[in-house]
Amino acid sequence: MSITPKRESALMSAPEAKSLESTAPGRSARAEQRRVAFLDAAREVFLEQGYEAASMAEIVSRAGGSLSTLYSQFGDKEGLFLAVVERRVKELSNAMALELSAHTPAEEGLRRIGQNFVAQLLTPAGVGLYRIILGLAPKFPELSRQFYEKGLSEVRDALAEYLRDREQACELKLRDPLRAAHFFLEMVRGTMAHRALLNPGYFPDAEEINSVVEDAVSLFLDGLRQR
Known part of the structure; x- marks a missing residue:
């Protein structure tokens, strides 16, 4: 037996x-x-x-x-590639989770989130991986779809949670936290990301990143502060 x-x-x-x-x-x-x-x-x-x-x-x-x-x-190779991307995503979303757990006031938290997001996104490795994913889309649409769902969505969702926390603290007034998170991320990376993708020699320095993020935070909060 x-x-x-x-x-x-x-x-x-x-x-x-x-x-x-x-x-x-x-x-x-x-x-x-x-x-x-x-x-x-x-x-x-x-x-x-x-x-x-x-x-x-x-x-x-x-x-x-x-x-x-x-x-x-x-x-397989697809699973390995997605794991590489997922690890990168965790690095981007962890900063948002830290600000959420600390209940950081919106202006200070968004400034740090924006600076960290752009600084990590627009590194040689970050831009290189994004170029690979863009190139894969026509031939491997499922891989690109999974990148969006497991990658970009996770970063957006993490920021949306932080924005909801700031709404509960009566700092912000949100109609759609997910859309607001998407808008903010697009504002802070904006032209810097497009320039980095098209110009292999360009990577923004800390001064440029801080300047763009400061403007983005001001514009973003002007539309969302509680009146």
Whole structure:
């Protein structure tokens, strides 16, 4: 008669169970380290070679590990690429979550959110990934759709939550928090993003970013402050 995994754990001696418990976190930590290494290597390869030319074997060669581990963690190249994008999105939305948790007043919070959003978005890696996604749209529309749903929407939703919090604090008056969040993000990245996409040598410095964000925050709040 076979013994189920649950029954097997019940038959383990106390030292064996303790040993198993102590190694589980180690295995989890190693798996996370491997995942980070895969994502770092994948971003490099995608940026250097593009999506279609990128080789999973090359990614493993740079990151270490094995192809089987790479596929078990991400499924396929599409899953890996989306994971690279999702990690980037988390970096963009985390700043908004921080301002939400701190209940930062709208003017101060939006200023920091805007500065962080543009500074991280318009890096060589950020612009490079966005160029790849734009190029993929005609041939891989599903991949581009998932980028929009898992990427841009998550950033917009995170900002909308912060705006709702400021509305509850009687600072803002919103008709549609999601649309307001979308407008703000478009205002702060605006011409800088278009210029960066079309001019490979252009990346805005801190002074330019701060100037554009200051103007965007003022214009945005002028239309949304409680009267």
